[in-house]
Amino acid sequence: MTGDDSINEELPTIAEDLVVTKYKMSAEIVNKVLKEMIGECKPGCSIRDLCILGDKKLIEETGKAYKKDKKLVKGVAFPTCISVNNIICHYSPLMSETDSVLADGDLVKIDLGAHIDGFIAVVAHSFVLGASAEAPVTGRKADVMMAAHLASEAALRLVKPGNENTEVTETVSKIGEAFECKPIEGMVSHNLEQNIIDGEKTINNCLNEAQSKDSETHEFKLHEVYAVDVLVSTGDGKNQEKDAKTTVFKKTGLTYMLKMKTSREFFSNVSKSYGPMPFNIRNCEEEKKARMGVVECVKHQVLQPFNVLFEKDGNFVAQFKFTVLLMPNGPMKITGLPFDEALIKSEKKVEDGEILTLLKQSTNPRANKKKKKAAEKAVSEETKGDAAPMLVES
Numbered sequence: 001m002t003g004d005d006s007i008n009e010e011l012p013t014i015a016e017d018l019v020v021t022k023y024k025m026s027a028e029i030v031n032k033v034l035k036e037m038i039g040e041c042k043p044g045c046s047i048r049d050l051c052i053l054g055d056k057k058l059i060e061e062t063g064k065a066y067k068k069d070k071k072l073v074k075g076v077a078f079p080t081c082i083s084v085n086n087i088i089c090h091y092s093p094l095m096s097e098t099d100s101v102l103a104d105g106d107l108v109k110i111d112l113g114a115h116i117d118g119f120i121a122v123v124a125h126s127f128v129l130g131a132s133a134e135a136p137v138t139g140r141k142a143d144v145m146m147a148a149h150l151a152s153e154a155a156l157r158l159v160k161p162g163n164e165n166t167e168v169t170e171t172v173s174k175i176g177e178a179f180e181c182k183p184i185e186g187m188v189s190h191n192l193e194q195n196i197i198d199g200e201k202t203i204n205n206c207l208n209e210a211q212s213k214d215s216e217t218h219e220f221k222l223h224e225v226y227a228v229d230v231l232v233s234t235g236d237g238k239n240q241e242k243d244a245k246t247t248v249f250k251k252t253g254l255t256y257m258l259k260m261k262t263s264r265e266f267f268s269n270v271s272k273s274y275g276p277m278p279f280n281i282r283n284c285e286e287e288k289k290a291r292m293g294v295v296e297c298v299k300h301q302v303l304q305p306f307n308v309l310f311e312k313d314g315n316f317v318a319q320f321k322f323t324v325l326l327m328p329n330g331p332m333k334i335t336g337l338p339f340d341e342a343l344i345k346s347e348k349k350v351e352d353g354e355i356l357t358l359l360k361q362s363t364n365p366r367a368n369k370k371k372k373k374a375a376e377k378a379v380s381e382e383t384k385g386d387a388a389p390m391l392v393e394s
Contacts (some may be wrong), residue, residue: 011194013223014325019119019194023225023325026077026121027334029061029114034123035337037080037112041129043104047082050102051092054080055283058114065116077120077197078113079248079280088184088231088239088309088317092247094282096291104130107141109319113227115277118195122227123335124321131343140234141316142346147179148232148318149339150350150359155203155230157361159324160331161222165203166215171355172230173206178350182206182237183230184309184317192225192323195276197250205231224326235315244308249294250278256300266293267302278306333363 014020037054055076062074083091084106093099102108106129113122126145128137137145151172158168172183183206191199201224204215220226251270258264266289270279284290297303311317322336350356 011196014225014327015223020325020327022116022119023121023323024334025065025116026062026114026119027123027323029058029065029116030112030121030123030335031337033057033061033112033114034110034125034335037110038125038127038337041082041102041108041110041127043102043129045102046099047084047091047102048093048095048097048099050082051080051280052282054082054110054112055280058112062114062116072117073275074114074116076113076274076277076279077115078111078122078278079283080110080112081248083109083111083308083317083319086235086311086313086315086317087244088233088311089187089319090246090248090306090308091244092280092282094245094247094291095287097245102129107145107316107318109317111319111321113197113278115195118276120192120197120227120277121323121335122192122197122321123323123337124229124319125337126318126320128343133342136343136345138345142344143179143348144181144232144234144316144318145344146341146346146348147176147181148230148320149341149344151175151183151232152228152230152320152322152336154355154358155228156322156324156331156333156363157358159203159220159226159228159326161220161326163220164217165201165220166217168228169204169207171358172232174352174355175350176206176232178352179232179346179348181232181234183232184239184311185237186239187229187231189227189229189321192227197227197276197278201226203228205229206237220326222326222328226324226326227321228324229319229321231317231319233311233315233317235311235317237311239309239311241307242310244310246305246307247280247282248278248306249281249298249303250274250306251276252301252304254301256302258296258300258302260293260296262289263293263296266290267297270303331363 111124187205189203191201281290
């Protein structure tokens with residue numbers, strides 16, 4: 001793997017209509033599957049069974065696209081993970097592990113992704129099981145849900161050409177503070193490219209001192225695509241690994257001559273079945289062999305683990321992740337489901353004037369154009385006696 005950007009210049013971008021179409025197809029699939037999966041989440045349901053069902057749905061839905069083109073690769077871009085309460089992310093247990101079940105009042109995060117021809121759409125959504133307008137979510141769960149929701153809404157308005165990644169990080173922290181919550185440390189959003197789920201341009205979810213030193217400031221550019229991932233906690237925002245086994249991995253692109261036959265066979269199967277996309281070893285044909293083979297692969301960094309991370313017990317973590325295309329007429333958010341504020345009653349609110357103004361901005365490119373035209377018309381009417389102002393398209 002090299003840090004040289006020139007490699008990616010050959011990759012197709014959303015400047016091409018066909019690429020946009022493929023991203024939108026992937027997005028429709030993940031939104032549909034996410035919506036169905038939320039409907040499947042009920043008290044007493046097995047989280048493992050739900051994760052298996054999510055992956056099955058992703059495979060079925062992507063299988064319907066481009067049926068005639070046998071060479072076109074499509075499928076799961078991020079296996080279904082369902083993390084509840086203080087579990088931050090990547091929870092999707094193996095058959096050999098103890099399972100967990102959902103309970104009423106759980107704060108549930110569903111995270112999944114699909115791709116068509118390597119064009120990836122990912123999404124994550126949080127909700128509280130059993131919440132209704134009559135019995136809305138209150139207390140710390142409500143605080144963290146509102147904080148994560150508004151932080152992701154602010155991020156959507158900030159991820160646009162000309163703005164810098166640090167602005168997003170700072171705003172997420174400020175919104176967290178308003179709800180006495182903290183963004184989770186060590187979490188990063190990436191740009192997406194064909195077959196690349198973790199592009200080199202990143203947005204930190206929060207900045208501690210160590211990250212500030214390493215983090216690079218960059219500007220968002222037209223025709224880029226981002227998976228914007230916002231995770232907020234009622235705790236101190238520190239993540240830790242516990243006893244849950246890591247089940248999601250992806251190839252790193254590095255090479256190493258694996259010594260064990262089991263590892264070589266496993267890695268060869270992974271390369272054929274999943275290519276560069278993240279996968280769950282539960283979906284490998286023989287889970288036991290996969291569990292043996294994965295150890296050497298991770299040790300020598302040919303596979304990257306997506307560890308299951310936890311906040312301290314008793315805390316709650318909420319997550320919203322969406323995919324956004326930076327189009328000429330404005331950012332186009334293609335994944336994510338509506339957030340029902342009627343179900344959440346937090347006593348706290350954002351009072352920062354700049355952030356409130358930002359959150360009031362429309363995210364509909366057409367609506368913005370109309371507003372701009374109306375503003376320009378008002379300006380020209382005000383100045384009729386004077387020389388007509390030059391109205392320059394920004």
